[in-house]
Amino acid sequence: MATMSRTWTIVTALAVLALQLCNGRKSCNIWSSAERPVVQRGSSFEVYCTFNCKCQGTMYSDHPPKPQSHTELNSTTIYVRVANITKNRTYSCQCRCSPELDPCGLDISAGYLPERPKNMSCIYNVKDNERGVVFCTWNTGRDTFLRNESVLWVKTVSKNHTDEPLRHKGSTKGTGLSSASFPVSSSVRLISVWVEAKNQLGSAVSITINYTLGDIAMPSTPVLGQPGCSSRKCIMEVEQSVRTQQLEIQYRAAASTWTSSPDSVVQTSLVQNRSVSSLEPYTLYHFRARSKFSSGLWSQWSANISSWTQEEAPATELDVWYAAAASDSIRVYWKEPNISTARGRIVQYKVGVDSQKSGSVFLANVGADARSYSVQFCADCEVKVWACNSKGPSPPARITSRHTKVKIQQDVHVNVDNRSVTISWRKHDTAPPHAAYVVEWYPEGNKLEELRWVRLGRNDSHAVLTGIKPFECYEGAVHVFYNESSVSRTGFTGVATLTSAPAAGPSAQETVEGNHVTVTWTEIPRGQRGGCVTKYTIYLEVDGKQQRHFFIAASEERMHIIKDLSPAVYSLWITASTVEGEGRPGQKVNFFIQQKTQLSPLILCAVIAPVALLLMCLYHSSAVKQRFWVYFQCLMLDVVPDPANSKWAKECLQEKGKMNLHLQLSNSSVTEEEDEPILVNVEELPKKSGDVCAPTDVSSRLLPQTSLRPETEPATVLYPLTNYIKSFSHDSDSSDHTQTSLDTNTTVDYISSHGLGNMEEEEEEEEEEEEEEEEFAEMLGFFPSHNIFIEPMEFGGKLTLNAVKIDCSDFFLSEQ
Template structure:
């Protein structure tokens, strides 16, 4: 192709015009620019299905590089590098995409090249078929509004249109489209408004369409006339006036409608609306009856032009009002509990009436008590219980009060007489939030049982959290033929309950208790709070407060006390019942510091220890403990011998009485003949210095006669061992009688072995002197008396004039049981006087006994 810009010269070279050269230069520049642009792109990106794909589909993405790209080739998905691509050939790599779920950008990059290439993939769905096309004319002269359901979201730009075609008689107008818009409150709903003209008999045909890049859809055609779709505006409800059982109200703004419908429901607990039959008229005054007293109700209304024309309007805005009060219609359900206090205080409980039962605002309760002893009393309260009642037998009546009156009386007699209880009460879990309680009928229940209780009129089941009967008591009444029930209300998981089942008779009640039931349980989350232990000797008393309710998480079955020493070494643990609040530990080694803490256990296991431990120390025990028991024993040991001696001396009024009392106290009941004793015979042979005249019979002595006194000579200390009976041969000291063996044992000192009968009788002075001092008959002490003085130890004239009383007092000695050896254990402490006194002369004339 040749471009000429001037004239050709014959026979000469071709000549070009200046305009032709400029055209060639511009073309070459454009080609170079295009080639340079292609040369700047190191790669191209493409897809096997294009840049618009269906959500969830699978395809391939390719990256094709220029031959000049010899570096590493990579692919990125939304700016994140992927290593899942594969090689197609030396210049192309590709990636398998499966189940794509959103719009995605794929980027191809040649390492070292500053500019990448990429591909944007758009995803979505084709539109669904539009459904449920409906049209309504708002008012008799308003526009027509059509609605339909568009289906699922396409995630793509989608065109929504309503097509309208009108038929006027025999002529048909062309179709007109109106763009649709989505609803904010319901994204799947599309609506279109369009104006109408013509008569009410004009027929209309409408249909909806949807389209996007992935496809299109068209609904079925909906045909109508304006008479079919006209809808009046909602009316207005006003002037609502109520009495206790119904309400009157007025409906206005019906716009020539001939039909009316109203509905009502309780406003406090919204439930389904109750529709009342429609009526006819232009202005309506409506009355609704059979309502409940003291209840707030809501009312709505709607209208329709006629039975054949138009559709029902929307419901009006609700209007509410209260019905008036009436006296409560139901008697209270009353029950009672008895405390463990000394006066057996009674607490009355009653259930609150429901709104339907109360028929007004309950302003209080009146309780009338007729006590058989104290008479009638009346009290008012706003609570649903009253406590502090104490009566032997009371007839109780309880009323609920509102502004219109009182409820029917609830009569109750307390305390009820005990009767046969239900048998075999059992608790088992019904679910995680309910428990089944079952029992058997009382064994002897019924009129023919002979118990006088009559037939069972019903059962009552009560339950409450452990230890919280007064404030958390719940109960349920059952019929006489019911022997099980399920507790679903007022019961919480991880809480321990107890209660009882009562068999109710006409004038009696039988109670069967059950305890420790729960719906769900875990180990306790904390232990009990331990108080500082009280240490008394080797006894340690530990007390504690129970685990708080929120930490028990079930029924506590026991507590465990742990004891460790100061080095942290385990000593012992003690398990206590859940009902206990203190425990006494014994037998811990003294002189040791100890640490103590506690845990609580449920059936699920043992919980953690208490938050802190307490310390205590056990002191070493001395020989004489601080205990009152040791003190009393010590005082008894010291005082009893003194009391015994004084009692014996008090009973002896003369030597005759003394001998008789001592023999009676110290000798057995059967007394052998003193003359036959070995000691008496040996003393007679030896002719000792001691002459003893002993009365053989009390009957031979006159009551007025005084026996001779006993003379004792005190010798210097140390003269006992040097005394020789052979050197003293005074006839006044010879032994002319026999001394009783018991007296022999009594008068023998402990320091000298009793091997020599002649010396035994002498060393009795220690005992006699001490006896004399204890009796108080001597006015001087032992140290102040001279050694050459004769001592009258027991004088008979001291007790003169009191013989009758003392003879009666001798019987007191029979109270004491004298052992075989009367000096042990009572007499030995009285004989240790270090031998300061000796018996020098004892003159007892026994001739009177022989007369």
């Protein structure tokens, strides 16, 4: 049973294998007329397919397969003609058989024959005194698009022996270069080398090159140690594997070119120290080295090493300039010195002043980041600035603003393009050899903040301004120094590389005064000006309809007065313009011009009425009137006309008739109980034709003035209630002091022209007025109690100063 089971298993396996073999059969056979799967590019051939069963066969090409237009050779064979093949191709054939069979295919590679290797060179790298390695490279030519193989053949010749050629496989790099290396002993003197290149299409052999190893010998790359440097010199250690006859050390600062050291290169040992001199202080230097035998090739450059030289005190003064900060001060500017000038890291700047009167004065130590300093300046002062590093200060840079102005106008031209600004001028042939130019420039209105300048020599006639920002307006000047004390200055303005219309408008403010308005405005922010502003335009709108505009040239004033505006509601706004056009309008402001108004009669009445009422009240106050009369008389001239000698009095003496005035004089003994009125009898005579009517006889008698107690109010008036003649010595009606009696030589001061008919009525009015005056006097306690006028005076004729004589002596007596 076991044997039968094993036999059945074998039979089954054979059946399965036979089935698999049957399924692995091809449905066709494929071949080409080129007879091999590799052909040269550009060749032509046919590809045939013969089918193993009766079917309709099809031929395909490339990936993915594409049907090809074929030709039937016979009932079982088809073919396709391939012309001028340029790349690798794949062909396949397929037909439907029963059972199903696999298709057949053919891969054809297209390429070129290898070219003859060329540009072969060899180098003998000497490792030590016993051995070395020869390294050869060559150019394999164009790409063959096939798998290539290069072989280097080498034949060595020793003193008395020639070796058989040895084969060394070369390696190909992507750059089209191939290389190979092989060791040689120190006994080899000559070598012969050639290269064979081959692929599936064929092979090519280079020419044979013979080398003397001494001619291609190259020492190993030197190794440099870290240099030790002073301010002017660096010393470093150099190590080599073999002794050479030449050693070259190069150095450079930053990105400058390499410079070879001129020091001796004779080697005495494998490790030695080499120095490099003529260096600059405080500079980062890079070093490298290479070596060479007495013949042969230079070694490869060593790796770069770097080191700083030490510092020295700065050797040259700073580049300084100045700008006037105020009438008695200047701001001194300086440029940061470069490394070669500074000779070290600047730690601070020192500023001082030299004066012929007070000598040198130290002002301040300024930080290393500072670039300016403000100084109080005097007529004979000179400002000095030093740059200091760890080794000391630089020579002082001197600046003075007290120069004699030379009246020579430079012919300055400005040339602007989109990237740069060039300032040029005409040179003066008479300028001394030591003449110098300074060109300064700065953004408009920002001289103290962003001043820049450049110094030029006598032979220079132009300067290219740097750091010019687009859409920024610049101004500046060209200074010519003829000697230490004389200078001329020619300014330039309106310089901009790129320009656009302003992006914003000025902010306006108005001040209205009557029918005038004063308009002021602020500058547009620098970033929105678009360049140099050439003009401002003020737009004035009346009642939202009519518009007027005013053009104002750009200046530092930024103010304009609009006059003679009619009453209305106004609006105004301002725009700024550059050469590219007008910018956006600024914010609109509104204002109102009012109608000119005079004080109306009602307002005048409202103002005058209280004043008139006050004057009337004061007028009815006897104390106020008396005080006013006292001041008025005292201001009059001392020489007063005498009424008795006046023209009026003399003419009236010619009149017939008489005027009798009976005046009761007061006496100091009279008490306040007196209630009899003082009557004045007036008799008027008819006036003749052509004469002036006036009294002819005036007589009066004065009684001593009555002394009254302050608290007592008199019941009657002491004097007649009519126009009268009264002496100042009788005016006091409330005095505590007894006045001197004036019984004789009494002067008649005032002459009444009233008749007697009005005396009673006037007497009543007098009483009312005195009551009002006393009440007003109590209210105004500071007024004096003397009466000046009691009633207004009226005269029948004309009364002039020539007809009146006033005697002030009584007044002074009454005040005693």
